[in-house]
Amino acid sequence: MKLKHIWIVFNKELKDIVRDKKTLFSSILAPIIIIPILMTIVGGSTQKMTQEMYEDITVALTKNSDTESARNFLNSLAELDENIIVADPVDDPWQAINDKEVKLVIELENGFEEKLKNSEPINLTLIYDNSLARSGGAVGTFQATIDRLNTALAVEKLNALGINPDILSLVNVERQNIARTKDGNQFLMMILPMMIALLVAVGGIPAATDLVAGEKERMTLEPLLTTRSSRMSILIGKYLTINLFSFASVISTLAGMVLAYVINPAALSLGQGEIGGFSVEPLAFVLSLLITLLMGMTFSGIQLAISTYARSFKEGQTYLSLLIFAVMIPAYSTMMIMPNDIQPHMFVLPIMNTISAFKLILGGVVNYAELVMATISSIVYVILALLLAAWMFSKEKFMFRS
Amino acid sequence: MIELFNLSKRFGNLNAVHSLSFTVRKGEIFGLIGENGAGKTTTLRMLATMLSPTSGTAVLSGYDIVKEPEKVRGKVGILFGGESGLYDRLTVAENIRYFGELNDISIDEINERTKMLADTFGMNDFLHKRAGKLSKGMRQKAAFARAIIHNPDILLLDEPTTGLDVSAIREVQNFILEQKRQGKTVLFSSHTMSEIEKLCDRIAIIHKGKLVAIGTIDELRQQNQNLSLEELFVRLVGEEHEA
Numbered sequence: 315m316k317l318k319h320i321w322i323v324f325n326k327e328l329k330d331i332v333r334d335k336k337t338l339f340s341s342i343l344a345p346i347i348i349i350p351i352l353m354t355i356v357g358g359s360t361q362k363m364t365q366e367m368y369e370d371i372t373v374a375l376t377k378n379s380d381t382e383s384a385r386n387f388l389n390s391l392a393e394l395d396e397n398i399i400v401a402d403p404v405d406d407p408w409q410a411i412n413d414k415e416v417k418l419v420i421e422l423e424n425g426f427e428e429k430l431k432n433s434e435p436i437n438l439t440l441i442y443d444n445s446l447a448r449s450g451g452a453v454g455t456f457q458a459t460i461d462r463l464n465t466a467l468a469v470e471k472l473n474a475l476g477i478n479p480d481i482l483s484l485v486n487v488e489r490q491n492i493a494r495t496k497d498g499n500q501f502l503m504m505i506l507p508m509m510i511a512l513l514v515a516v517g518g519i520p521a522a523t524d525l526v527a528g529e530k531e532r533m534t535l536e537p538l539l540t541t542r543s544s545r546m547s548i549l550i551g552k553y554l555t556i557n558l559f560s561f562a563s564v565i566s567t568l569a570g571m572v573l574a575y576v577i578n579p580a581a582l583s584l585g586q587g588e589i590g591g592f593s594v595e596p597l598a599f600v601l602s603l604l605i606t607l608l609m610g611m612t613f614s615g616i617q618l619a620i621s622t623y624a625r626s627f628k629e630g631q632t633y634l635s636l637l638i639f640a641v642m643i644p645a646y647s648t649m650m651i652m653p654n655d656i657q658p659h660m661f662v663l664p665i666m667n668t669i670s671a672f673k674l675i676l677g678g679v680v681n682y683a684e685l686v687m688a689t690i691s692s693i694v695y696v697i698l699a700l701l702l703a704a705w706m707f708s709k710e711k712f713m714f715r716s
Numbered sequence: 717m718i719e720l721f722n723l724s725k726r727f728g729n730l731n732a733v734h735s736l737s738f739t740v741r742k743g744e745i746f747g748l749i750g751e752n753g754a755g756k757t758t759t760l761r762m763l764a765t766m767l768s769p770t771s772g773t774a775v776l777s778g779y780d781i782v783k784e785p786e787k788v789r790g791k792v793g794i795l796f797g798g799e800s801g802l803y804d805r806l807t808v809a810e811n812i813r814y815f816g817e818l819n820d821i822s823i824d825e826i827n828e829r830t831k832m833l834a835d836t837f838g839m840n841d842f843l844h845k846r847a848g849k850l851s852k853g854m855r856q857k858a859a860f861a862r863a864i865i866h867n868p869d870i871l872l873l874d875e876p877t878t879g880l881d882v883s884a885i886r887e888v889q890n891f892i893l894e895q896k897r898q899g900k901t902v903l904f905s906s907h908t909m910s911e912i913e914k915l916c917d918r919i920a921i922i923h924k925g926k927l928v929a930i931g932t933i934d935e936l937r938q939q940n941q942n943l944s945l946e947e948l949f950v951r952l953v954g955e956e957h958e959a
């Protein structure tokens with residue numbers, strides 16, 4: 315193995331791939347452009363949806379229960395909550411809700427006003443469509459308003475009886491949220507590690523496909539193997555190129571996310587709340603970056619091995635795209651896990667160790683023993699993957715499979 | 717010079733090349749002929765050190781393919797298949813340079829030889845154009861240059877004219893003759909009898925991995941009632957079939 319040959323191969327592959335507009339675009343340029351657009355759109359629409367659930371809650375009576383007193387009752391509700399808007403009575407609740415005329419429809423029993431006056435319970439039927447976020451989501455706000463009305467009526471009654479209405483709520487709850495991170499961070503903790511893991515795993519695929527399977531197809535592999543360069547030098551040169559591309563695609567994705575954040579801070583959490591207030595120790599941050607790089611190196615090795623196995627470019631593409639599923643399984647299965655719930659074994663399993671390390675950092679709870687465990691296991695995987703690639707590259711039955 | 721000593725290759729149960737022993741003399745054009753699957757490509761791949769022999773060996777320019785594969789590679793230039801096998805996104809000069817560098821040739825020498833080869837093959841007009849944008853004929857020339865940038869003693873060509881049009885075939889044949897003139901040893905495989913007759917000093921006929929006949933074409937014809945090359949090929953290969 316000669317450094318000079320490795321360098322020559324690396325240089326040539328880099329030049330070759332950089333000139334391939336397709337690969338360059340899909341692995342580097344696309345994330346910077348597409349991610350901000352996607353996140354802004356999704357973030358914006360989530361924000362809009364949340365707004366719809368809490369604001370402009372249009373409520374109508376059914377035609378059946380449309381009486382003077384029912385209208386008055388509804389108006390009194392609207393006075394309690396400014397978000398509630400009274401709409402004209404409707405014939406067909408389902409039609410009205412689906413035509414966006416109203417979000418909720420209510421039906422009141424006959425003679426309810428008499429019963430209320432006598433402090434007897436009445437029935438109010440709330441009609442909504444849970445399959446529509448704007449209708450189903452409005453139920454909570456409406457219910458809270460009814461609760462307030464109930465309390466107000468009770469207070470009135472107790473006052474009339476000369477009893478202190480405080481007995482209605484003897485226990486007062488005062489909420490203190492001591493989460494170190496903002497609401498949006500929670501979301502980021504679920505999504506970001508998963509995304510990074512996926513990207514690290516797929517970023518090198520276009521390069522890897524081209525670098526061995528592509529050479530077989532173009533029949534350049536044979537002359538290449540007949541140069542004085544050893545096979546290992548060729549392999550390492552190609553390995554480094556794939557690595558560079560997988561890192562570059564991660565970096566361009568992160569850049570895309572930063573750009574999305576700059577355009578609209580809420581976009582990054584897809585409208586799930588504010589993000590910020592991270593305090594990460596530099597060493598912990600460096601360790602998690604290292605773990606990510608190591609995962610990239612592991613996958614570059616695996617991709618190189620798969621590309622070596624493939625007979626043609628197409629075959630390589632097919633096998634390599636299956637790799638995405640291999641990453642999705644651990645990535646999705648750990649998505650909902652929060653930093654405090656990560657089990658020790660997750661710091662040594664492949665892919666999961668990278669995701670876990672990132673969650674730890676984003677959650678602000680740094681445990682160095684676990685980070686070191688993730689680092690060491692990652693190094694082991696890098697070596698195994700590279701050995702696999704080297705072994706396959708040295709085997710005639712894979713290199714000249716027919 | 718190329719010397720084969722019981723060179724053999726098995727793929728599972730298949731004896732793709734079976735104990736081949738013959739010598740290709742220095743400066744000679746030597747033809748390897750045989751039916752599909754006879755073992756030509758496998759033999760050439762072993763000589764180029766891409767495949768290692770199951771048993772036996774070969775010595776090229778004094779270097780053993782098993783013991784000193786890297787030194788062998790420095791002495792050998794290859795052109796496998798009718799397709800030229802260039803990197804499309806690199807220019808002709810970059811393609812040539814890549815193979816020169818990997819063969820440990822200094823940049824100065826690569827530049828000098830590239831210039832010389834560009835003159836010889838008439839490549840000056842497209843030396844700095846990307847290989848993918850060139851015509852088949854131009855690519856063919858670039859592939860020749862790539863194969864001999866390191867000035868190898870020996871050229872191994874596997875069906876170099878397959879799939880080419882008439883004028884491209886002539887280019888290849890002229891290239892082979894020119895290499896002989898420069899004292900290089902050329903071992904090439906072909907299915908085209910007329911081409912073999914036109915170019916080869918000596919030939920070897922192999923069948924199912926085994927050597928069936930070797931000699932000059934005249935010698936082989938004399939031994940076989942002055943049959944034409946094609947007839948004697950069919951006969952030799954056919955006899956082996958029945959045996």
Ligand SMILES: Nc1ncnc2c1ncn2[C@@H]1O[C@H](COP(=O)(O)OP(=O)(O)OP(=O)(O)O)[C@@H](O)[C@H]1O
Nearest residue numbers: 714715716727732751752753754755756757758759
């Ligand atoms: N990598 C391989 N693995 C298994 N069998 C192989 C491999 N390469 C070649 N063979 C088999 O070895 C035998 C010889 O093949 P080879 O390619 O050397 O023949 P050839 O003379 O070049 O044929 P053709 O004229 O078709 O090119 C064939 O039966 C082929 O199927």
Ligand SMILES: [Mg+2]
Nearest residue numbers: 756757758874
């Ligand atoms: Mg062949």
